[in-house]
Amino acid sequence: MPRIRTIASTIACAGFALLGSSLAAADDDNYMNSVRLGSYSVFYHVHADDVSGPYVPPGVNIHAENLETLYGAYVRSLPYDFQVELAMGWPPLAKTKGVGPAELGSVPYNGQVVSEVRWFAPAILLEYNFLPKSSPLRPYVGVGANYVSFYDRTVTPAGQAAFGGPTRLSLTSSLGPAATVGVDWHIARRWHFYASYSASQVKSDLHADTDGIIRVTRVSFRPQALILAGGFSF
Amino acid sequence: MFKVCTAAAIALCAALMLAACGNDSNTGTESTSTAHGTLAQNPPFRIASVDAATLAAQLGATSAGAQLLEVTGAPVCGVDFYYLTFWTTGAAGETTESSGALMVPTGAAGKCSGPRPIVEYAHGTQSNKAANIADITDTSNTEGALIAAMFAAQGYIVVAPNYAGYDISTLGYTPYVVASQNAGEMIDILTAARTALPNTLAAATSDSGVLFLTGYSQGGYVAMATLRAMEAAHMKVTAFAGGSGPYALEAYNDAIAFGDVALGATEFAPLILNSYQHAYGNIDSSTTPPFSSTYPNAQTLLPSTTPISTLFAESMLPETALWNSTTPVVDIPGQPVLSAELTAALAIPNPANPANAVFDLGFGNPYLLNNDFRVAYAEDAATNPDGAVPTLMAGAPLAKVKPTFGFRQDLWLNDLRQGNWGPIVPTLLCGGDQDPTVFFAANTQVMQAFWAATPYASAITVLDVSATPSGPFAAIQTGFQASEAALLAYLQTPAGGGLSASAAQAQVIENYHVDVAPFCVLAAKSFFASL
Numbered sequence: 218m219p220r221i222r223t224i225a226s227t228i229a230c231a232g233f234a235l236l237g238s239s240l241a242a243a244d245d246d247n248y249m250n251s252v253r254l255g256s257y258s259v260f261y262h263v264h265a266d267d268v269s270g271p272y273v274p275p276g277v278n279i280h281a282e283n284l285e286t287l288y289g290a291y292v293r294s295l296p297y298d299f300q301v302e303l304a305m306g307w308p309p310l311a312k313t314k315g316v317g318p319a320e321l322g323s324v325p326y327n328g329q330v331v332s333e334v335r336w337f338a339p340a341i342l343l344e345y346n347f348l349p350k351s352s353p354l355r356p357y358v359g360v361g362a363n364y365v366s367f368y369d370r371t372v373t374p375a376g377q378a379a380f381g382g383p384t385r386l387s388l389t390s391s392l393g394p395a396a397t398v399g400v401d402w403h404i405a406r407r408w409h410f411y412a413s414y415s416a417s418q419v420k421s422d423l424h425a426d427t428d429g430i431i432r433v434t435r436v437s438f439r440p441q442a443l444i445l446a447g448g449f450s451f
Numbered sequence: 452m453f454k455v456c457t458a459a460a461i462a463l464c465a466a467l468m469l470a471a472c473g474n475d476s477n478t479g480t481e482s483t484s485t486a487h488g489t490l491a492q493n494p495p496f497r498i499a500s501v502d503a504a505t506l507a508a509q510l511g512a513t514s515a516g517a518q519l520l521e522v523t524g525a526p527v528c529g530v531d532f533y534y535l536t537f538w539t540t541g542a543a544g545e546t547t548e549s550s551g552a553l554m555v556p557t558g559a560a561g562k563c564s565g566p567r568p569i570v571e572y573a574h575g576t577q578s579n580k581a582a583n584i585a586d587i588t589d590t591s592n593t594e595g596a597l598i599a600a601m602f603a604a605q606g607y608i609v610v611a612p613n614y615a616g617y618d619i620s621t622l623g624y625t626p627y628v629v630a631s632q633n634a635g636e637m638i639d640i641l642t643a644a645r646t647a648l649p650n651t652l653a654a655a656t657s658d659s660g661v662l663f664l665t666g667y668s669q670g671g672y673v674a675m676a677t678l679r680a681m682e683a684a685h686m687k688v689t690a691f692a693g694g695s696g697p698y699a700l701e702a703y704n705d706a707i708a709f710g711d712v713a714l715g716a717t718e719f720a721p722l723i724l725n726s727y728q729h730a731y732g733n734i735d736s737s738t739t740p741p742f743s744s745t746y747p748n749a750q751t752l753l754p755s756t757t758p759i760s761t762l763f764a765e766s767m768l769p770e771t772a773l774w775n776s777t778t779p780v781v782d783i784p785g786q787p788v789l790s791a792e793l794t795a796a797l798a799i800p801n802p803a804n805p806a807n808a809v810f811d812l813g814f815g816n817p818y819l820l821n822n823d824f825r826v827a828y829a830e831d832a833a834t835n836p837d838g839a840v841p842t843l844m845a846g847a848p849l850a851k852v853k854p855t856f857g858f859r860q861d862l863w864l865n866d867l868r869q870g871n872w873g874p875i876v877p878t879l880l881c882g883g884d885q886d887p888t889v890f891f892a893a894n895t896q897v898m899q900a901f902w903a904a905t906p907y908a909s910a911i912t913v914l915d916v917s918a919t920p921s922g923p924f925a926a927i928q929t930g931f932q933a934s935e936a937a938l939l940a941y942l943q944t945p946a947g948g949g950l951s952a953s954a955a956q957a958q959v960i961e962n963y964h965v966d967v968a969p970f971c972v973l974a975a976k977s978f979f980a981s982l
Binding site: 272274320321322323324368369370371372377378381382383384385386426427428429430 | 477479481501586
């Protein structure tokens with residue numbers, strides 16, 4: 218956790234450096250940069266192959282619980298109403314639940330939180346704004362890429378009981394397309410409110426190593442996110 | 452744009468840094484030592500955990516399982532099934548990883564947790580190389596289900612090896628009935644299991660220090676070899692119960708050579724000959740090659756991932772014909788009497804005698820083993836006879852001197868009459884005197900006779916499940932005989948195939964060795980519980 222704070226601080230420092238330089242350079246009415254902060258409501262639409270490997274009965278699957286986290290972004294204006302957004306959420310702790318048989322042997326499985334994993338998931342989006350800059354409401358659409366790295370992968374006691382012992386999880390990182398649609402409400406000179414809905418493709422190969430026994434599945438998380446954020450331009 | 456790139460680069464670096472750190476949960480530890488007895492994966496993997504009610508329901512869901520429950524009684528405890536991997540050695544001292552089962556009782560009942568006795572069980576001959584006795588999810592694992600229901604679900608911790616050469620072992624053969632290896636592997640898995648026990652998910656159950664050794668068929672031999680080794684090493688054993696084991700290898704194989712061909716001999720022969728070739732290097736021979744030219748690859752065929760029924764169907768192994776139906780005419784230069792005796796002894800047992808019907812199945816063409824090999828064996832046996840076959844002598848001793856024929860020499864070496872020893876702990880020898888696979892008279896009764904006039908005799912109880920019911924195991928004898936009678940009647944019904952009385956009887960005899968197993972295991976449990 219301290220390392221995450223260090224990294225967050227590094228990003229914040231970099232942001233302030235950019236802020237400072239841009240403030241000095243920006244024309245009062247033509248801000249080129251903005252930062253956004255808000256809430257990130259993530260809805261997973263998980264599709265996973267049934268878990269396969271030794272001693273796994275048919276129909277054992279997993280599901281990720283929806284979650285909320287902090288949203289932050291840096292946006293740089295480009296010519297012709299384009300902008301580029303570098304966004305990410307505070308790495309959320311995603312909980313994975315068992316789906317399938319009510320019990321494996323006599324161990325509860327279906328509906329049990331079997332693992333937890335943090336997502337580091339920055340996205341970069343090229344966005345196009347509709348309507349003139351002077352308009353108080355400017356819809357925008359964007360496409361880009363989303364990178365996900367999974368860390369702090371832990372298997373809960375319920376998961377250990379279901380899987381058969383202490384388990385090491387590995388999930389391959391994912392790089393996939395992302396898209397967003399949103400609206401920018403200019404509420405004051407430098408202040409904005411944003412609402413957007415995003416979708417991205419996140420696929421990962423999950424390997425669970427329980428005392429040398431390997432079980433695998435391929436997971437498509439298909440997250441969609443509702444973002445509500447305030448922004449400051451400079 | 453430069454600033455955007457800078458921010459993106461920082462974020463990317465952050466991602467890479469995050470990917471490299473974190474607080475991930477870990478799995479068990481894989482041992483770096485390959486010393487024998489080392490637990491390879493600690494804690495061991497738990498294949499399944501079932502409570503008593505679930506185990507009863509799962510077993511009761513099939514007719515075979517329901518019959519098993521009738522013998523074992525309803526489960527009292529739940530059972531955690533652990534897959535043990537450990538290091539051991541092969542017959543020639545090769546280091547190999549092997550595997551097996553650790554079954555731990557669980558649950559609220561008093562005898563399901565706390566300090567509990569260990570039952571170490573050795574399984575019978577298995578042709579399936581992939582067999583894993585720990586895998587209770589495999590419906591073909593009937594022996595695993597038997598010991599789980601009989602022992603683990605009744606409050607005993609169970610330890611059972613798969614044997615080197617099976618499952619994950621890359622040994623390339625299995626050390627079949629090699630006493631020193633078999634005992635060593637049993638001791639190794641016991642050591643590994645005791646290491647594993649405190650670290651399992653069922654840590655409330657611990658080793659009380661009481662150790663019962665048992666096994667059936669090949670496993671009866673393995674368990675007795677283990678008893679001998681543990682006694683020699685002054686290791687604590689509480690009691691022993693062997694079921695239908697080929698303990699007296701020399702006597703048993705002499706009987707087979709002289710025409711009493713055991714049912715299953717075409718499965719046992721490749722296993723034992725390949726095992727002894729690896730252990731002693733004296734089986735392969737250019738002058739007396741064991742295997743007929745019809746089955747040139749038979750020696751290394753087993754264990755196999757191909758079902759043995761397929762090996763039979765595809766003519767890779769004969770189903771019953773161990774010997775050539777054209778029996779040899781023996782002509783030993785200068786020894787006409789011995790030659791004549793051996794020629795007669797190697798003839799097909801008189802087909803007119805119904806008692807020989809099973810033995811006569813062991814002759815045919817194509818056949819598995821060559822006449823020259825058989826003659827060489829028989830000549831060795833005739834000149835240096837075993838004390839039980841063909842004639843039972845007082846004390847049923849081994850051949851007086853080390854045999855000269857390689858295979859018989861190996862049997863002599865691994866016969867459990869070797870070692871000037873006897874059981875000093877309560878011992879039950881269980882079997883059935885109609886057994887056509889592992890002959891009761893040539894094994895169990897030979898051991899009984901061998902120890903009859905020694906101080907060890909007082910420790911030994913012999914149970915013949917086919918004998919007139921009497922004594923402490925009368926209920927088991929009655930149960931077995933009722934079960935056989937029910938099977939005989941069933942086989943003559945339309946549902947059972949509508950066999951004639953004689954065909955049904957033949958079928959019952961064919962299944963006899965397997966049918967005795969749960970009753971001998973039950974006798975073992977009853978014997979252990981009585982101590």
